[in-house]
Amino acid sequence: MSETQDKRGRPAAKDRPFLDELEAKPFWANLKEHKFTSQRCSACGKFFGFPPQFLCPHCLASEYEWIPLSGKGKVYSFVTYHRAWHPAYQDKVPYNVSLIETEEGVRMMSNVVGCPPEAVKIGMPVEIVYEDFEDYTLPKFRPAT
Amino acid sequence: MANVSGKFAIVGVGETLVGKRPEASTNSLHLEAIRNCLADAGIKASQVDGLLTNQPLNDAHRSYAVRLAHMAGIDPTYATDLALGGATPVALVQHAVMAINTGMANIVMCVHARKRSTPDPSPGYAIRTGDEHWEQPWGHFAAVATHAFTAQRHMYEYGTRSEDLAEIAVATRKHACLNKNATMRKPMTVSDHQQSRMIVAPLRLLDCSLESDGGGAVLVTSAERARDFPKPPVLILGMGQHHPHFSLMDAPSLTTLGGKKSSETAYRMAGLSPKEMDFAEIYDCFTITTLVTLEDYGFCAKGEGKDFVKGGRIEIGGELPVNTHGGLLSQAHLEGMLHVTEAVKQLRGNEVEAERQVANAELGIVSGHGGNLCMHSTLILGAV
Numbered sequence: 399m400s401e402t403q404d405k406r407g408r409p410a411a412k413d414r415p416f417l418d419e420l421e422a423k424p425f426w427a428n429l430k431e432h433k434f435t436s437q438r439c440s441a442c443g444k445f446f447g448f449p450p451q452f453l454c455p456h457c458l459a460s461e462y463e464w465i466p467l468s469g470k471g472k473v474y475s476f477v478t479y480h481r482a483w484h485p486a487y488q489d490k491v492p493y494n495v496s497l498i499e500t501e502e503g504v505r506m507m508s509n510v511v512g513c514p515p516e517a518v519k520i521g522m523p524v525e526i527v528y529e530d531f532e533d534y535t536l537p538k539f540r541p542a543t
Numbered sequence: 544m545a546n547v548s549g550k551f552a553i554v555g556v557g558e559t560l561v562g563k564r565p566e567a568s569t570n571s572l573h574l575e576a577i578r579n580c581l582a583d584a585g586i587k588a589s590q591v592d593g594l595l596t597n598q599p600l601n602d603a604h605r606s607y608a609v610r611l612a613h614m615a616g617i618d619p620t621y622a623t624d625l626a627l628g629g630a631t632p633v634a635l636v637q638h639a640v641m642a643i644n645t646g647m648a649n650i651v652m653c654v655h656a657r658k659r660s661t662p663d664p665s666p667g668y669a670i671r672t673g674d675e676h677w678e679q680p681w682g683h684f685a686a687v688a689t690h691a692f693t694a695q696r697h698m699y700e701y702g703t704r705s706e707d708l709a710e711i712a713v714a715t716r717k718h719a720c721l722n723k724n725a726t727m728r729k730p731m732t733v734s735d736h737q738q739s740r741m742i743v744a745p746l747r748l749l750d751c752s753l754e755s756d757g758g759g760a761v762l763v764t765s766a767e768r769a770r771d772f773p774k775p776p777v778l779i780l781g782m783g784q785h786h787p788h789f790s791l792m793d794a795p796s797l798t799t800l801g802g803k804k805s806s807e808t809a810y811r812m813a814g815l816s817p818k819e820m821d822f823a824e825i826y827d828c829f830t831i832t833t834l835v836t837l838e839d840y841g842f843c844a845k846g847e848g849k850d851f852v853k854g855g856r857i858e859i860g861g862e863l864p865v866n867t868h869g870g871l872l873s874q875a876h877l878e879g880m881l882h883v884t885e886a887v888k889q890l891r892g893n894e895v896e897a898e899r900q901v902a903n904a905e906l907g908i909v910s911g912h913g914g915n916l917c918m919h920s921t922l923i924l925g926a927v
Contacts, residue, residue, distance in 0.1 A: 409669040411684045416676040448792050449677045475699075475797055477691040478744035483684035492744070495683045497692060497792065505792045507681050515744075520699045536680055 413486040415534055421450040424464050429535040432528045435464040436504050448506045469526035470542065471500040478515040494518050498539055512540035548812050551640045552769035552776035553761050553924070555584025556884040561757030561875035562726045565661040569599045570614060572656035576758035576880075577615045580652065584762045585773045588616035591762070593648030595638055597631040597655050597878070598624050602667035611654065621648040628913020629826055630784070630801075631655060632759070632880040633920035637782045639763035649764060655880040656758025674790050674915060687751055688743040689791060689915050690829040695745055696797040697831065701846035705745055708830040709736035710852045711865075712749045712872055715827060717858060719869025721899040726753055727873040750830045752871035759880035761887060777890045780906075781813030781923030791915040801919025802839030802910060809921040810841075815906065817841040820923075822889060822901045823863055824882035826912035827870040836910050837865070840921075864901050879911045883922070890926040 417426050428435045437446040441459035453460055476496040482488045494515040499505050510518045511527065524539035557580030559572055567575070573596065581588060594612040598604055608622040621642045627634050635653035642648045678684070697703045713733055719725035731749065739748040769776035785801035785808070788794040810816055817840055825840075827833045834848040842863060843851040851857075857865040868874045868885040875881060886907045888894040901907075904926065911920035 409671055409675070411675070412679050413682070415680040419676055422676075447790075449674070449790065475692040475696040477688045477695060478741075479682060479685075479688060480741040480744060481685075484679075484682070487682050490682070492741075493682060495681055495688060507678050507683055507792060509681050520695065538681075 411484045413484050414531070415536070417534055421452055425450055426534055428464060429528065429537060432535065434467050434469050434526050434537050436467055436502065437462045438465045445502055445504050447504050467504065468501045471498045471524055471539065473497070473510060473518060473520055473522045473524060474499040474505060475520060476510065476518050496539070498524060509538045510540065511538050517541075546812060547640055547644055548780050548814065549778050549925070550766050551643060551763060551779045552766045553636070553779065553887050554764055554769045554772040554774065554776050555580045555586075555762035556887045557581070557583055557760040558724065558881060558884050559656070559758045561724055561755050561877070561881075563660045564658070564756035567658065567756060569602055569656065569658040569663050570611075572658060572756060572758040573611055573654050574615055576654050576656055576760040577652060580654070580760035580762055583774065586650070589618070591617045591650050591652050592619055593621040593639065593642055593651030594619045595622070595635040595651060595653045596624055597635075598626060598670060599658070600670050601658070601663055603670045604667075617652065619648070621651065627911070627918045627920065629828060629878040630911035630913040630918040630920040632878060632883050633909055633911035633922050634784065636761060636763055636779065636883060636922055637784070637920065640779055640782065643763065643765055649768065651763045652760060653763060654758065654760040655877060657877050658756050659754040659876070660756045672914070677790070677792065685743060687746055687829060690831050691743040691746045692791065693797045693835060693916055694829075694831040697835065698745060700798055701849070703834065703849045705747065706733060706737065707849035707852065708750055708834065709733040711827070711830040711833050711857070712736050714852070714858045715866050715870045715872045718867050718899055719873030721859075721896050722869050722874055723896065725869040725874040726755065727869070746829060746831070752828045752876045753873070755875035755877060757875050757877050759877055759884045761883055775891050775927055777887045778925045778927060779922065780925045781809035781811075781815065781921070783808030783812070783921040784919060786918045788917050789915065794916065797916070798835060799845060800835055800839060800912070800916055802836045802912070802921070805919045805921040806840045806908070809908070809923050813923045815923060820863065820906050820908050821904045822867055822907045823865050824867070824886045824907065824909045825865050826879050826882065826910045827866055827872050828876070828912065830872070832912055833865065836912065840908065840910070859899050859901060867895070867899050867901060878913070882909050882911075886922075886924050890924055892926070
């Protein structure tokens with residue numbers, strides 16, 4: 399076990415985002431200001447989805463804008479972790495991880511918070527909440543009010 | 544394009560002992576598999592001119608295939624590493640066919656080993672899975688959770704239950720109990736499955752495969768050359784791949800995966816259909832993977848997997864024996880290499896314990912599945 403590998407030689411899990419990922423810097427910078435954004439292609443008009451990339455995955459154009467999303471969406475699928483793979487989650491099990499589909503049709507990994515994991519259902523309407531840490535903000539979702 | 548169906552064959556198989564192999568290294572497991580395969584095929588390493596493998600997960604190399612070839616005394620005119628996760632072993636055979644078909648090699652060693660049960664004494668640099676930056680910040684770390692997303696969605700769309708998944712674990716364990724080289728040989732019941740602890744809901748401990756040490760290898764050559772080998776050749780009749788997404792966030796579907804298109808390509812190449820298969824070795828990293836693949840392969844309609852796997856249908860002696868060796872769930876998890884070697888042994892006949900030999904086995908299908916549910920490969924094999 400080291401900082402970079404676990405005892406089976408797999409890359410060590412991290413509990414924070416990789417903020418230096420060049421393509422994603424605006425995403426994290428916008429979140430810091432509580433703006434939830436995704437790239438939209440200026441040529442074909444489609445959202446890139448996640449993870450961010452420099453060329454459009456639909457038409458390979460280089461021009462895009464970071465567009466604010468409504469922050470509303472639905473749970474596409476979800477799981478409940480009963481085991482912690484990282485020390486930071488030792489006290490958090492059982493916890494939810496969900497695939498959220500936003501109103502704009504973009505899917506991302508996140509957590510549904512503000513309700514017990516057993517209350518989460520596929521198709522459940524959710525809305526964004528911002529969880530602030532010292533140097534970044536994580537987008538999470540709660541049941542829509 | 545000329546159809547290659549039936550023009551290439553597997554002429555050797557090698558398996559190592561599996562389970563906990565603390566005395567072995569990643570390299571030695573590969574080499575044992577190669578040695579056993581050469582012995583089975585009755586040839587020397589110097590007669591092999593191609594080698595295909597996968598990178599060790601804990602020891603990334605510039606080229607592991609070239610390193611391994613020379614560690615084994617093979618001087619390859621064709622060698623490369625393939626990286627399709629658990630879809631790799633099946634893909635090794637496909638690439639061997641492609642290399643021989645172009646004249647780049649004549650006899651190709653396909654080898655795959657893993658050291659995941661006991662620590663490797665000399666680990667190197669770990670390989671990235673590719674999406675961790677967009678999963679780990681929200682606490683998503685594990686392959687079992689990736690597959691739990693599919694299980695949850697399958698339950699929602701088709702009413703599949705955890706008890707249905709248990710049927711797969713139980714049938715697979717029955718087969719492992721008959722296999723001397725299987726890790727888990729204690730019988731399991733549906734109730735054992737239901738009482739096993741939740742790992743990532745809706746998947747329980749007994750929905751999960753093992754972490755294993757061990758290796759396997761197969762030797763591929765032309766059907767013409769195959770006649771010179773001592774054992775009956777097993778013909779490669781159909782091949783397919785499909786990789787419908789990379790990121791889980793980008794998956795067009797969580798309940799129909801790459802197996803659909805991959806198997807359609809393989810059936811078309813072979814001129815065969817699902818109902819002609821005598822058995823199936825279906826990738827089973829988790830029970831849900833087997834269920835979805837059986838549907839995607841056309842053995843039953845989408846959503847009917849939960850009924851298909853019941854009543855002994857997928858057991859030896861049933862309509863479609865599945866994972867006759869005990870699979871990744873109960874034999875060993877070597878990313879499906881032993882699904883390939885098992886299929887070859889079943890088709891040759893008289894090579895596995897008599898109680899788990901599929902009667903009159905003439906045609907079998909093998910699946911590989913890897914990554915974030917995103918990679919898939921298929922082989923259809925036939926006895927001569």
